[in-house]
Amino acid sequence: MSYLTLDRVSHYYFSKKQYTEALHNISFSVKKNEFISLLGPSGCGKSTLLSLISGMLQPAEGNILVNGKKIEGSDLEIGYMLQQDYLFPWKNIIDNVLIGPRIRKRQPEDLKQRAIALLEEVGLENVADKYPNELSGGMRQRAALIRTLITEPEILLLDEPFSALDFQTKLKLEVLVADLLKAYQKTAILVTHDIGEAISMSDRIILMSSHPGAIEKVYDVPVELRNESPFMARKHPKYSRLFDKIWADLDQQKDTVKPLEEDAYERP
Amino acid sequence: MNGPKLFALYQQKLKKEAKIVLTWQLSILILFFALWETASRFYWIDPLLFSSPSRVFSSIWSRLLEGSLLSHIQITLLETILGFLIGTIAGIIIASMLWSFHRFAKVMDPYLVVFNAMPKVALGPILIVALGPGYLSIIAMGFIISVIVTTLVVFAAFNEVDQNYLKVLRSFEATKWQCFKEAVFPASLPAIISTLKVNVGLSWVGVIVGEYLVSKQGLGYLIIYGFQVFDFTLVMSSLVIIAILAAIMYKTVEKIEQMLIRK
Numbered sequence: 056m057s058y059l060t061l062d063r064v065s066h067y068y069f070s071k072k073q074y075t076e077a078l079h080n081i082s083f084s085v086k087k088n089e090f091i092s093l094l095g096p097s098g099c100g101k102s103t104l105l106s107l108i109s110g111m112l113q114p115a116e117g118n119i120l121v122n123g124k125k126i127e128g129s130d131l132e133i134g135y136m137l138q139q140d141y142l143f144p145w146k147n148i149i150d151n152v153l154i155g156p157r158i159r160k161r162q163p164e165d166l167k168q169r170a171i172a173l174l175e176e177v178g179l180e181n182v183a184d185k186y187p188n189e190l191s192g193g194m195r196q197r198a199a200l201i202r203t204l205i206t207e208p209e210i211l212l213l214d215e216p217f218s219a220l221d222f223q224t225k226l227k228l229e230v231l232v233a234d235l236l237k238a239y240q241k242t243a244i245l246v247t248h249d250i251g252e253a254i255s256m257s258d259r260i261i262l263m264s265s266h267p268g269a270i271e272k273v274y275d276v277p278v279e280l281r282n283e284s285p286f287m288a289r290k291h292p293k294y295s296r297l298f299d300k301i302w303a304d305l306d307q308q309k310d311t312v313k314p315l316e317e318d319a320y321e322r323p
Numbered sequence: 324m325n326g327p328k329l330f331a332l333y334q335q336k337l338k339k340e341a342k343i344v345l346t347w348q349l350s351i352l353i354l355f356f357a358l359w360e361t362a363s364r365f366y367w368i369d370p371l372l373f374s375s376p377s378r379v380f381s382s383i384w385s386r387l388l389e390g391s392l393l394s395h396i397q398i399t400l401l402e403t404i405l406g407f408l409i410g411t412i413a414g415i416i417i418a419s420m421l422w423s424f425h426r427f428a429k430v431m432d433p434y435l436v437v438f439n440a441m442p443k444v445a446l447g448p449i450l451i452v453a454l455g456p457g458y459l460s461i462i463a464m465g466f467i468i469s470v471i472v473t474t475l476v477v478f479a480a481f482n483e484v485d486q487n488y489l490k491v492l493r494s495f496e497a498t499k500w501q502c503f504k505e506a507v508f509p510a511s512l513p514a515i516i517s518t519l520k521v522n523v524g525l526s527w528v529g530v531i532v533g534e535y536l537v538s539k540q541g542l543g544y545l546i547i548y549g550f551q552v553f554d555f556t557l558v559m560s561s562l563v564i565i566a567i568l569a570a571i572m573y574k575t576v577e578k579i580e581q582m583l584i585r586k
Contacts, residue, residue, distance in 0.1 A: 111493050135494035141487050145509045154505065155495040206495065 057084035058242060059108070059210060064117035065267075066103055076267035077103045081117070083261060083270065085210075085242060090233075092245045092253035092260045094301070096308075100268025101246040105212045108244065109133050134208030136216040140199035142187040148174070148198050149183040155206040166205070173201045177231060193224035200232065204239070211236065211243040217252065229256055229285040250301050254294055255285035262301065264308050272304060374556040383560045392564075399530060399541040400568060402458060406465015407526035407572075411519060413466070414473025421474070422481040422507065423499060439475060443468045444532045451537055461533035461541075468529035469522040476521075480514030481507050516580045523572050527565065 066078040077100040085091050093101045106112040108119060110126055110133065119126045142151045152170045156162050171183055177197045187195055196216060203211065213232075217225040233256055236243050247253050253260045258281050264271040274297065280288045288294055356376045362368045363375035370378075386392035421428040447464060454460045488506040497505065534543025542561045549557030 109494055111490070133494065135490070137487055137490065139487070141485070141491050143488065143506065143509070145512075154492070158492065158495045158497045158501050158505070 058087040058089075058122065060084040060118075060120040060123075061108075062118045062120065064104075064107065064114045064119060066100070066107060066112070066115050078107075078114075079267040079269045081268070081270055083273070085244065087242055088240050089259065090236065090243045090245070090257045092247055092257040093263060094247060094250065094253045094260055094305075095263030095268070095271075096265050096305075097248065098268075099263040099265035101263065102214055103268070105135070105214050105244065105246055108210070109135050109212055132206055132208040132210075134203035134206065134211045136199060136203050136211070136213045138215045139219050140187070140192075140195040142195055142199055142202070144187050147184050147186050148179075148190070151187065152198060152202045152205055155202060159206070170201065170205055173204065174198065177201060177235075191224075192220055193228060196220060196224075196228060197231070200228075200235070204235070209242060211241050213243060213245040215246055215248070218247070218249070225252075226286055232256075233285050250298055250305070251289060251294075252285075254280065254297050254301070255283075255288040260301070262304060271308060274301065371553075372555055374559045378556045379559045379563060382556045383564065386560070395541055395545055396564060396568070398458075398538075399534065399543065399565075402461045402533070402541065403465055403526050403530045403568075403572070405462045406529055407469065407522055409462070410466040410469035410526060411473055411522050414470045414518070415477050415515065417470070417474045418477035418481060419503065419508075421478045422503070428478070435471065435475060439471045443471075443529070447532065447536050450533075456537040460537055461530055464533035465526040465529035469525040472525065473518050473522060476518045477511065477515055480511040484510045513584060516576070516583065519576045519579075520573060523569065523576055527569050531565070 061081055061083055064078060064081045065076065068075050068077050081104065083091075093104060095101055103112065107114050108126070142148070143154070146154070149167065149170060152174065153162070153166065156166055174180070174182060174197075177200065179194060179197055179201075182190065182194070182198070187198070190198065196219075200216075216232075217228055220228065229252060235241075245253070245256060254276060258276055260274040260276060261270055262272040262274065263269065276297065277293045279293055280291055280297075283291060359373075360376050363370040363373060383392065421431065444464070446467060447460075450460045450463050450467070454463055484507050488510065489502050492502050492506055530541075531543040531546070534541040535547050538544045542565055545561040546558050549555060549561065
């Protein structure tokens with residue numbers, strides 16, 4: 056039973072002199088509580104795809120459906136996490152975390168308590184009144200995660216949220232996010248160019264090719280890896296087998312691909 | 324182990340540095356006035372044209388006692404502050420409108436460029452005709468000279484705000500106004516403050532020129548009057564007062580900056 060469905064989605068970017076096809080005929084579906092990774096080189100339109108799913112962009116062609124209904128106008132809550140935390144430097148942490156409910160004008164009495172509890176759950180005690188520049192990169196990204204979760208989104212879109220962090224912080228955060236998503240039963244789509252991250256976190260991996268962005272191959276992550284935490288999964292023998300397979304496929308793809316334009320499709 | 328000791332040394336060094344800088348600053352000031360006074364006394368410069376510090380300060384003092392200077396200062400200061408405030412606020416409002424309506428910004432672009440390039444004081448006579456030879460024209464001059472620059476600088480700052488902040492807000496389905504209030508405006512605050520600083524200088528230019536043209540009162544009027552009756556001590560006195568007032572206004576803006584922007 057599919058929850059989120061992309062049906063022959065294509066998207067274009069226009070400039071004065073030319074147009075570029077960013078996404079070509081993308082179709083896939085996501086089950087409820089599933090964790091999907093979109094893996095691919097830069098310029099494969101991963102971020103565009105997330106913007107489309109979030110409803111910030113409308114697809115030029117094709118449909119995006121949730122429970123069989125068009126996503127536009129549905130009051131489905133979607134959480135979006137970016138490469139960097141983008142906490143507002145002029146707001147303290149608690150105000151940053153509560154920005155979502157404030158914008159939606161939904162602020163029940165106990166929300167602040169809930170926010171503080173959530174912050175503590177991710178190991179951020181006594182930071183409510185601190186400002187983002189007083190926190191380390193990992194702490195900031197955790198605060199950004201709580202900002203995303205506090206609105207109780209049903210689908211989480213993660214746009215390389217760990218790519219700006221050092222390796223140790225990144226691993227810890229991967230474990231944390233995996234645990235939280237499992238505990239709160241969220242559906243998630245992760246965009247990444249890190250093969251290891253994709254394997255250790257997700258149930259399914261969609262490998263994309265670029266120019267234009269299209270689905271190249273889909274891998275099911277073995278059940279043994281899915282049930283492990285990202286940290287333990289990396290030690291599993293099946294992990295390296297899948298890693299090698301994806302690596303080989305990516306390698307082959309790179310030979311046939313035109314030289315990359317710097318993030319041409321990532322930033323509309 | 325040596326932490327506290329080294330820190331104390333570092334603090335001493337900082338204090339010493341601050342002292343040296345202050346000493347130099349004061350020396351330059353004193354040297355300037357001393358040189359001016361001497362040059363005037365020994366007729367290296369014509370004391371009739373360039374006056375001297377002693378005459379300037381005694382003139383300021385006597386006019387202060389007599390009370391006439393204070394009302395001149397009040398009027399000019401009021402005009403400048405009003406011109407400054409109206410120009411700055413209007414500039415920010417126009418910039419916000421340009422940001423909200425993309426097409427409006429595109430349509431207005433050539434007009435803003437022309438108006439910005441134009442020497443605003445050239446509009447003086449027209450202002451006087453339109454608003455009458457009084458406060459209104461002078462305040463309008465202070466306003467008109469700062470409003471376009473403010474608009475352009477603030478609008479540019481609005482457009483430079485990192486799009487990802489807006490993406491965060493849009494993921495919560497923020498409206499355009501909410502995006503402006505939560506991200507665009509606060510992120511542009513440093514740029515807005517720096518235009519405030521520029522505008523302090525600009526509105527003084529506008530008001531003094533305005534007073535040259537029309538007024539019967541104010542520091543600009545004193546300068547022109549002094550010039551006409553060949554009383555250059557009066558001209559120099561007014562300049563000294565303007566310098567002091569403009570510096571105070573600038574420092575006030577700096578204080579506001581420190582209050583508004585967390586470092």
